[in-house]
Amino acid sequence: MTRAERLAPYLAEMAASEQVIKQQSTTFYYAFSQLPAYQAKSIFVLYDFLRQLDDAADTKQTEAFTRLRQLWQTVKLGTPQTRLGRNLLLVFQTFAIPMQLMDEMIQGQTHDLQHQPIRTWADLHHYCYLVAGTVGLMIMPILREHSLTTTERAHVIRVGIALQLTNILRDVQEDYRKDYVYLPQAVLFQAGIDLKCLNHTQRKLPTGLVHILKLLGKQAEHDYRVAPAVINLVPDSAGRVALALAINGYAAILKQLRRRNYNVSLGRVVVSNRVKAWLLVRAKLRYAI
Template sequence: MTDALDASYRFCGDLSRREAKNFYYSFLLLPPRLRRSMCALYAFLRHTDDLADEPGSIDAKRSSLLSWRVELDRALDGNPIAWPGLPALADAVQQHSIPPKFLHAVIDGVEMDLEPRPFSTFQDLHAYCYRVASAVGLCCIHIWGYNSEGGRAEKLAEACGIALQLTNILRDVREDAELGRVYLPMEDLDRFGVSPDELRSPVPSDRLRQLLAFEGRRAYDYYGEASPLIRLVAPVGRPVLAAIVNIYRALLDEIARRDYDVLAARVALPPWRKAAITVGALTGRLARPVPRPEGLLP
């Protein structure tokens, strides 16, 4: 490894330790080479998000993301670039044969957040979740190694990403609504008689709890659908997959335990619990099909 490439990987590792939170716990379960690749992927994701969140007009942010696409492609083609994490990402893409279309899909998803607009149907939301979460999972299984089984693994990775993103959406309902972002499908709000304004209330109404429970059931279904993926991932990647899935599944369990009151305070797991889940993933105890809870639908 050249000094410049080694420096790029160190940059990505430092950024991941500082920012990755839920995900970095799981990176520690990988051997160094794969851990470096995961950190390079995370650094790319973090920087992409930051470009959309930085101060400035929507047009300026859109221009930044367009330039970022160009810089990404230049790096993947082996050309000099400015951002220090891209050499490591380009190396990881080459090592693990990660299709660049997944990286561009992530940028597509971030661009969708520049001008928040309602999602009319769950199908519309699914397309967004694919870009910001499933595409990431598809990159991950390339890093870990997997048995496709004729495309089955890729479909399961897609479902896993949907489950994780739905969990994020439930956790951040009020925070997102205050920023003008409503990710819950309008068809579901209409079904339960919930107005978007209610998502900014400090206390959820009964009908809002019913709506969130409905979305929670949907997330649990996707966790269950994705559960066979762990058997198709290479053994070295199974603990990290189990850790990621079970940290997020535990977060969803905590949301359900609070009867879907996600408005008063942001639901989070304490560090010790994330660490315990990560340690448990090493034993394979948590790598089992996820049951669907009963009683979540009105």
């Protein structure tokens, strides 16, 4: 029995997660809705749970986070009692996704819930792996059947980290206003930077802060270089196009930030529908072979 055949009887029950993602994560939905139903809905189930974890951690909803962590424990034990839990177990079993990856993701979200500080570049790199590198490693088994080599795994992690760094750069001001700082504290201290400058829109940010933001941007750009290799790990064209669209959507955000000279006080960068359409055309031209 193929993976598509195994999941076919459950697709209707998995549709609830698809609707959640369609409403809350339009870019993500736009990318992965291009896949065959059994792959798309599996990714939406996974992302539905991840989104709930992230929201609970970001809004300090400790009880909700604890319930989600307990739900995951029932999945690991093979005894889920909720629809989402049953769907998660089905996805992890069908695609042989290592459950340790979700444990690491929850560890990263716990970092946010408990407001643990990021002090060094190494702290930031590890955090990005926990909350984003793991996501790539969970999605890849859905898109392909063969295991990753050590080098391929490293490339997937690098792209995940690039995506998270892009997220951090895009949301620096918004996160600061919610009392979250993902820029390494030791680096900010050494540069004498006070992030109170982010309380207002400014035509020009302090040079030291721009320098740090540029360093993050350059690191993301460096990691995005392995994106084509990661995309080509996917054997079918629909999967390659979907993955390319998701990755290139974030790369487009980074490009806009660079054009602003990383002035993150000018408002949140978004990818327009026109740009999304162009990214889809470009992905199909390059990867739909």
